[in-house]
Amino acid sequence: MEKRANNLTKGIKNIILSTLIIPLFLFSTQGIAQETNFEEGKQYILGGLTVTGLQSYNEQTVKSYTGLRVGQPIKVPGDEISAVIKKLWNLDLFSNVEMFYTNIEDDKIFLELSITERPTLNNVTVYGVKKRKVEDIIDDTDLKKGKKITESLIANTKNYLQNKYKKQGFLNAKVNIATTADTTGTNVQNMVINVNKGDKVKIKDINFVGNEKLSDKRLKKSLKNTKKKKFYRFWKKSKYIEADFEEDLDNLIDTYAERGYRDARVLSDTFVKLDEKNIELTIKVEEGDKYYFGDIDFVGNSVYTDRMLSQVLGIKKGDTYNGVLLKERIADDSDPDAADLTNLYQNNGYLFSSINPVEVSAVNDTIDFEIRIIEGKETFLDHVTVSGNDKTNDHVIYREIRTRPGQKYSKSNIVRTIRELGQLGFFDAEQIVPDIQNPDPNAGTVDVNYSLVESGSSQIELQGGFGGGGFIGTLGLSFSNFSLKNIFNKEAYRPVPMGDGQTFALRLQASRTFRVYSLNFSEPWLGGKKPVRFNMSLSRTQQFATGFDQNGRLDVQKDRGFSITGITAGLAKRVQWPDDYFTISHSLGYQYYKFDDYDLGLFNFGNGSSNSLTYTFGISRSSQGPSRIFPMTGSNFELTAKFTPPYSLFGNKDFKSLRDRRKELTDISLERALTTQEANEIREIEKERFRWLEFYKVKFKGDWYTNIVDKLVLRTNAEFGFLGSYNNDIGDVPFERFYVGGDGLGNFSLDGRDVVQLRGYENSSLAFSVYNPIRQRAQQEGGVIYNKYSMELRYPLTLKPSASIYVQTFLEAGNAFNNFQDLNPFELKRSAGAGLRIFMPAFGLLGIDFGYGFDADNVRPNAGPSGWQTHFIIGQQF
Structure with missing residues (x-):
């Protein structure tokens, strides 16, 4: 059968004009034009539709998408055909779309839709960039496998990459893109992207x-x-x-x-x-001329007087004109807590207020202003809600929120709430968002919703290593969002009862030579109505005697040893004066020291016991935030005083005679070895001196956080500690001392010591050697006074909930002293270095520091500078 055809459109570019009348060209299968019975613009009945050129698409699918039905009236050429062609072009799946008629029988017309499919993308290869950057390029340009390759896709990809590198300083960057056929599939092509960034300009x-x-x-x-x-x-x-x-x-x-x-x-x-x-x-x-401020008048204010507004504005007539300062004093967008006019109103209920400075006169070099104020209606909070807390119970959040329904709207209270919620540690501080909803200027009401993202609040510590003659294993579990009331509720274990903001921590550490057990529980809102924190801790430490058998192997004698059993309970209350950042704490602690045929050298007696009953009073102020992991602003101060009762003041024991006799025996030991009787006499003297420990201990620590630029933060730190005695005849206790130097980790401390971090020096190397008359050798002993100063520059690499990572450089200086006579606050051991911190919710804080000590330590004062030291940080405070 002779085939007659008419081309209804030509070319990709011209299809946009498909709404115009498209000329029909008549030709035969031999290419010779012949007369037909086709009449242009006549209405026909669609007798049939075929689709040619398909490679991967189903013919029936394409027919369905055209919307044409056999038997429908159709005008050729006409709007229906133009719409079909335009519709197919808009799919961006075809590089050519043409419509022909193939036959006419009476009033029926038979059409052929000829299409050319666009190739499909298979693989993308990128040259000229690092391998780890290729995936990002593919994601950014959306070059997914199966995507149709179009001219616009290639052009957009090229422009995006060239602009991307130009923004990074590669002004000569060039990108070439080529496609090649892939024989593994039908109508499939691979793309090759060559990136030549050139040199940075x-x-x-x-x-x-x-x-x-x-x-x-x-x-x-x-x-x-x-x-x-x-x-x-x-x-x-x-x-x-x-x-x-x-x-x-x-x-x-x-x-x-x-x-x-x-x-x-x-x-x-x-x-x-x-x-x-x-x-x-x-x-x-x-440059223009220099101007000065003239008269500044306030218009529209009724809540605050002109005088009060002028004090906040802080600009006077005759001051050099400063447009930037004027803008900041009206509304400082860079500081949510700024003392500006906008915050003055918004912190006191006027959410809908607006303040605009207007130049009303500029004569010669003087500019007069009107500060035009629309105060609006006083605004109150209608609803306060939270969302996103999947684990934490609502009451734990609401008790920290500073905004309550019915209160006046206060921007400062919202900012403070964000800080308090971030300090809980249960949520990602970077994603706490206060959403102001349903503002109603006429009614003077507004709703606030705090959108939260839960972060991990439990930690596990599992360590193993060799030291002290054998394997040391550590298991630690810490749950900082624990729920004690659900401890017997099986359904609440996910994996433990969570959601009430309590802290429960269990830690076990053991080796052949020692064992340490500790249990801690705290409730931040005792009774649920006031911010009174209750804390209780139990601990048990055992150290066994060791020696070597005849084969040189370590011999552990578990029937001989030294142990400390302790219990501490405390209360801490958040107070309102001088401001509500302050907390006052009280705690009582008791420790029982037991010696079983074991001369530790601390007390110089091998059998017996000692007791310590202490009361600790503390004052602290914490305004650091917004995150407890990476604070950027605020400060943290803590002053504590620890006391025991002054037992010697109430007894009649002659400690002076005991002191004199001990000194006499010590002098003898310098000339000869003590006899058994003399050694036992010293032991008995030590038992009497330290049957009940008496001392007082004062410590201060301050941290300041200053946001310098972007997220670069300067942390400044100062610390001080002093251990004193009531009775000089008894002297300073050998426990509770300050051991300065090293990483600051005191995982295994038998004697209640304070381990103070000073990087660049070996652990506890800023201690002292004290002569032991029984052992007739020097033993290491901590200082009774210490001071320390440090500066850290911190910058975060990421603050995501899954892992917070930041780098830091530091300068530190500090020292420990044996008594006040030796104290010299300028005789400091200095160091400098850099480090890395990684905080993961499941494992806590991990880090490494490289520090260089510029001075000799106290243990080896003639050995020269301490030099480079590497410190590993595990679980230390932030």
Whole structure:
């Protein structure tokens, strides 16, 4: 049968014009035009539709998508055919779409839809970038397997990559993209992307034209992110990045505005390409005249007087005009706690207030302002809700929230709430979002919802290693969002009862020579109505005597040893004065020391016992935040005083005679070995001195956190400690001392010592050697006084809930002293170094520090500088 056809459209570009009348071309299968009975613009009945050119699509699917049905009236050419072609083009699945008629029988017309499918993407290969960056490029450009390859896809991918690298300072970046057929599939192609970033283009020089009032140096300093190339500059790079440069031009205008030149503007900015690696920037400015503040009038205020608003504004008539300062005093967007006019109103219930400074007069060099205030209606909180807490019970959150239904709206209370919720440690502090909902200016009400993201609040410690003559194993479990009331509820174990904000910690450590057990429980809201924290801890430590058998192997004698059993209970209450960041704490503790045929050397007696009953009073203030893991602002201070009763003041024992006799025996031991009777006499004297320990201990620690720029934080620290005695005849107790130096980890401490971190020195190396008359040798003993200072620069690599990682550099100095006579606060052991911290909710804090000690330690004072030391941090406080 002779085939007659008409081409209804040609080419991809022209299909957009498919709504126009498309000419029909008649041809035969031999290519010779013949007359037909086709009449242009006549209405026919669709007799049939075939689809040709298909490779991967089903013919019936394409027919269905056209919407054409056999038997329907259709005008050729007409709107129906134009709409079908346009519809198929918009799918972006075909590179060519054409419609032909193949036959006409009476009033029936038979059509053929000819399409060319676009190739499908299979593999993508990227050259010129690091392998670890390839996946990011594929994700960013959406080059997924199975995606249709179009001209726009290739062009958009090329433009995206070139712009991406230009933004990073590679102004000469070039990207070439090619596709090749893949014979493993039908109509499948592979894509090859060649990236040539070229060299980073640096700024060799920055020139200013038109500046007379401000120097080139001052203007260059205002360009925060655009810097001239210098060999010593490593913190701020000298790459040319267009977005940063545009931001810096705004900073340049702000620099003028801060100095009174409100009309200053940038007339032009150009750069000249010197070579492939260097450019030169030229910035032409017009400075204008210098202005001063004139009269500043407040309009519309009724809540606050002009005088009060003027005090907050802090700008007086005659001051040099400073547009940046004026904006900050109206509303400082960079600081949510800023003392500005907007916060003055919003912290006192006026959410719907608006404050706008308006220039009303500019005569000569003086500008008069009106601060126009619309106070709005006083606003109250209607509903306060939380969301996202899947594990933590609502009451644990609501008791920390500073906003209550019915209260006046206060922005400062919302900011404080964010800090308090972040300090709990149950939520990701970076994702706590206060959502202001349903604001109603007419009714003066608003709702607040705190959106939370739960983070891990349980930790497990499982360690193993060799030391002290054998294997040491440690198992620790810490649940910081525990629920004691559900401990007998089987359904609440996921894996343990959680959600009530309590802390439960269990730690076991053991080897052949010692065992340590500890149990701790705390309830932050005792009774559930007030922020009174209750804490109780139990501990048991055992140290066994050791020796060596005839074969040189370690012999552990478990019937001989030394143990400490202790219990402590305490209460800590958050108070309102001087402000509600303060906490006052009280605790009582008792420790029982037992010696069984074991001369530890601490007390100089091998059998017997000693007791310690202590009361500890503490005052602390904690305003650090928003996260307890990586604080960026605020401070933390803690002052504690620990006391025992002064037993010797109430007894009639002659401790002076005991002291004199002990000194006499010690002097004898320097000349000869003590007899058994003399050694036993010293032991009995020691038993009497330390049957009940009496001492007082004062400690202070302060941390300040300063956000310098972005998330770069400076932590400044100062510490001090003193251990004293009531009775000089008894002297200082050998327990409770300060051991300075090293990583600061005191995982195994028998004697209640304070282990103080000072990196760059070996652990406890800033202690002292004291002569033991019984053993007739020196033994290490901690100091009774210490001071320490440190500065850390911290920067986070990531603060995600799964893992928070930050790097730091530090400077530290500190020392320990035997008595007040030896105390010299300027005789410090100095160090410097860098480190890394990783916090994972399941394992706690992990880290490593490399510190260099510039001075000799106290154990080896003549050995020269301590030098480089490596410290591993596990579970230390933040």
